[in-house]
Amino acid sequence: MKIFITLGILLFTTLNTYASKELKTHICQACHPKIYKEYQSSMHAKASIYKNEIFRAVWEKHPLSKTNNFKCAKCHTPSDKKLISGETKLSKNSIQLHEPISCQYCHQIKSIEEHAKSNTNIQITQKKTIFARNIDKKGQMLEFKPQSSLTKMVGSPYHDINYSNENYYNGNMCLGCHSHKQNDHGFKVCDFEIKKGKSDFKENCITCHMPQVSGSFVNHKDTKTHAFHGATALIDKPFLLSKHVKLSLEKGNKNFVITVKNGSNHTLTPHPLRLSKLKVSLQREDKIIELKDVIFIKVIGKDGKPTMPWIADEIITDKTIKAFEKRELKFNKELKSGDIVTVRFGYHIVNPQIAKKLQLKEKRLSKFITLTRKIFKIQD
Ligand code: HEC
Ligand code: HEC
Ligand code: HEC
Ligand code: HEC
Ligand code: HEC
Numbered sequence: 001m002k003i004f005i006t007l008g009i010l011l012f013t014t015l016n017t018y019a020s021k022e023l024k025t026h027i028c029q030a031c032h033p034k035i036y037k038e039y040q041s042s043m044h045a046k047a048s049i050y051k052n053e054i055f056r057a058v059w060e061k062h063p064l065s066k067t068n069n070f071k072c073a074k075c076h077t078p079s080d081k082k083l084i085s086g087e088t089k090l091s092k093n094s095i096q097l098h099e100p101i102s103c104q105y106c107h108q109i110k111s112i113e114e115h116a117k118s119n120t121n122i123q124i125t126q127k128k129t130i131f132a133r134n135i136d137k138k139g140q141m142l143e144f145k146p147q148s149s150l151t152k153m154v155g156s157p158y159h160d161i162n163y164s165n166e167n168y169y170n171g172n173m174c175l176g177c178h179s180h181k182q183n184d185h186g187f188k189v190c191d192f193e194i195k196k197g198k199s200d201f202k203e204n205c206i207t208c209h210m211p212q213v214s215g216s217f218v219n220h221k222d223t224k225t226h227a228f229h230g231a232t233a234l235i236d237k238p239f240l241l242s243k244h245v246k247l248s249l250e251k252g253n254k255n256f257v258i259t260v261k262n263g264s265n266h267t268l269t270p271h272p273l274r275l276s277k278l279k280v281s282l283q284r285e286d287k288i289i290e291l292k293d294v295i296f297i298k299v300i301g302k303d304g305k306p307t308m309p310w311i312a313d314e315i316i317t318d319k320t321i322k323a324f325e326k327r328e329l330k331f332n333k334e335l336k337s338g339d340i341v342t343v344r345f346g347y348h349i350v351n352p353q354i355a356k357k358l359q360l361k362e363k364r365l366s367k368f369i370t371l372t373r374k375i376f377k378i379q380d
Contacts, residue, residue, distance in 0.1 A: 022127045023104040023159060025079075031158065034215040036103075038230040044101040047076040050092050051100075054273065054350055054365060057358040062310060074118070075177040079105045107131055111167065112176045116186075121176035129160045133168040133206065133227075140164070150220050171204030178205070189300060189309035192266040195323035200265075208244060208264060238346075242372040247343050249376045254334050258343055261326045268321045272300050272309060275351035276320070277368065278329060283340040294329050296320050297351070339378040346370040 029036040039045050049056040059065050059072065070090040073083050077100035082088040095102075105123075107130035113120040124131070140163045144155040155161065167173040180191040210227040217226035228240065244263040249256060260278060262268050269276040278294040298320045300312040321327050335341070346369050350358070355366040 023108075023130070025099040025102040025104065027158065028103045031156070031219050032217060033219065035217060035226055035229045038228060039103065040098075042229060042231045044106070044231055045099060048096040048100040049090075050096050053362070054358075054360060057360055058273075061308060061358070074120075075181075076100060078121070104130065106173070109167065109173045109176060110165065112172055116182060118181045119176045119179050124162075126160075128158075129162050131162050131165040131168050131173075134163050135169075137163040138169070153220065156218075168206070170200045171206045174205040183310050183312065185313045187300075187313045189312060190271060192270050193322060194266050197265060197324070204265070208241065211240060238369060238371045245345055245372050247345060247372060247374040249341060249343065249374075251335050251378060255330055255332050256335050256341075258329045258331065259326055260321060260329070260345055262321045262324060265323045267323060268296065269347050270298070270320065272298055273350050273354055274347050276345070276347040279344045279346070279368070280331065281342045282333070282335075283342070284336065284338070291331060291333065296327075335378045337378055337380040341376040341378065342373065343376070344370045344373045346372075 025036075043052070046052050047055070049059050055072075055076065059070075064071060068089050070077075070083065073080060073090070077096055078084060079099055079102040080093065080095045083090060090096075108124045109121045109131070110124040111122045113122055142155045142161040142163065144157050144160070145153065146157070147153045165173070175194070178192060179194065180188050183189050206227075209231055210229065212225040213228045214224065215226055216223045245268070246259075246261040246263065248259045248261070250259070258278065258280065276296045278296075280291040280294075282289045282291060296319045298318045299306050299316040300309060300314070301307040301316045302311055302313050304316060306316060348355075348366050348368055350360055350366045352366045355361075360366065
């Protein structure tokens with residue numbers, strides 16, 4: 001009973017605000033509290049310089065920051081509409097602090113326009129309609145139908161739902177921001193190098209990064225699970241992604257080979273700030289021998305030297321693991337029966353050398369984080 005009264009009050013208050021012409025993120029919270037909570041700890045809710053110290057450190061070094069010309073808003077804070085339209089300059093307002101990429105921004109991406117410099121999101125013009133992915137309802141449009149009981153009502157009293165946008169089924173709705181970005185020299189400073197495959201529908205950006213986790217997606221129904229909204233691949237929950245990078249070991253005569261298999265359709269740690277590594281240690285009787293780390297890095301720069309992204313016009317080295325690649329790494333060490341080999345694949349969110357240059361002192365930003373680990377017991 002109590003829960004129904006609370007829901008009734010919530011519904012009443014939201015219906016009152018229903019009169020507003022646009023959807024508002026803080027109102028989604030009333031009916032989708034679990035998703036709202038996850039979202040708040042995601043990088044999408046923290047994509048502004050006021051919430052992300054790494055981004056702030058880079059922005060403060062960027063030449064555009066001298067004139068406060070925050071072009072980064074296109075992808076980092078598109079919900080600050082006054083800033084986007086040029087009406088205001090970058091300032092610490094509540095959109096920047098709480099919803100730089102808001103719920104409705106993502107749920108109202110109608111299509112993606114492809115450009116060389118960076119892609120562009122085209123928003124739907126019907127301000128109260130959102131897009132969603134639901135295989136059982138694909139192609140439908142769901143409008144609100146009140147019923148005698150809240151748990152039986154159909155649709156949402158706050159928004160209409162359009163289930164027919166293909167971009168929400170194949171993951172393309174992420175690619176307005178997550179595909180590539182060129183600097184003013186026409187050089188791609190960031191490139192996910194996405195490879196489209198036949199299985200895009202089954203496994204894509206959305207299925208891997210927004211897996212179903214426990215808890216209903218909406219108050220009024222008990223759906224058991226909901227799509228994870230805490231997109232923080234690297235910092236918070238790397239284990240959600242571990243299974244997509246597979247490690248195997250093959251013993252040779254005087255050596256052994258470790259294979260890293262990237263199951264994803266993009267380069268691993270494509271961002272030029274990151275550094276991924278393979279760490280191998282060998283336990284033989286009581287001794288632990290650490291083998292030399294293998295690093296997978298992309299260095300960009302000019303005239304053969306590493307530089308900040310806005311100066312770069314060439315790739316100096318690129319050892320990153322590409323989409324669906326199987327990378328074989330040979331170790332010149334003979335393995336013996338009884339050896340235990342521990343293999344870890346992971347990354348530094350900020351390459352420790354770059355962290356120094358950016359004066360990012362907090363350890364958690366540049367320490368090694370394990371994405372996946374496997375232990376091999378060697379037997380003859
Ligand atoms: C007054 C309550 C209420 C508010 C406020 C609300 N929603 Fe909903 N929403 C619902 C209900 C109820 C459903 C389920 C409709 C159904 O399946 O019949 C739903 C469904 C959805 C779905 C589709 C789920 C699916 O896969 O079927 C999405 C996406 C969604 N809401 C997003 C949002 C966003 C974004 C906001 C804020 C801008 C928001 N909602 C605000 C009640 C609400
Ligand atoms: C085309 C869209 C786009 C534009 C424009 C853009 N970025 Fe980004 N940026 C992204 C995406 C997407 C990510 C997340 C990528 C990842 O984690 O691999 C990101 C991540 C970053 C990061 C890493 C943050 C972290 O937490 O590690 C920095 C730093 C950054 N961007 C700086 C900038 C600056 C400075 C500008 C403006 C001069 C800018 N970006 C403009 C899309 C963009
Ligand atoms: C409006 C642009 C935009 C859209 C659309 C968008 N993202 Fe992002 N995303 C960003 C930016 C910008 C960042 C980096 C924020 C930062 O670090 O400051 C980011 C960060 C992330 C991260 C965290 C990366 C890390 O370093 O931990 C993941 C994972 C992610 N996005 C996945 C997705 C997926 C999956 C989709 C589609 C469902 C999506 N994003 C849609 C802009 C966007
Ligand atoms: C980065 C883009 C992005 C942002 C930001 C975002 N969503 Fe979503 N949301 C999606 C995508 C894509 C799906 C489809 C996932 C699926 O069904 O597998 C989804 C699914 C949903 C669903 C249905 C969940 C389910 O399990 O079927 C609801 C409800 C929802 N979102 C509400 C919200 C609310 C509320 C917010 C803000 C607090 C929000 N979303 C922010 C992209 C986003
Ligand atoms: C098969 C699963 C899978 C698919 C499909 C997938 N990813 Fe990932 N993604 C991963 C794994 C595993 C990582 C962690 C390793 C890494 O950082 O690259 C990751 C990392 C990321 C990061 C953080 C990278 C960084 O360096 O900051 C972003 C952002 C991201 N993915 C976005 C996307 C987008 C956008 C798509 C759709 C084009 C996508 N992913 C498709 C598994 C997947």
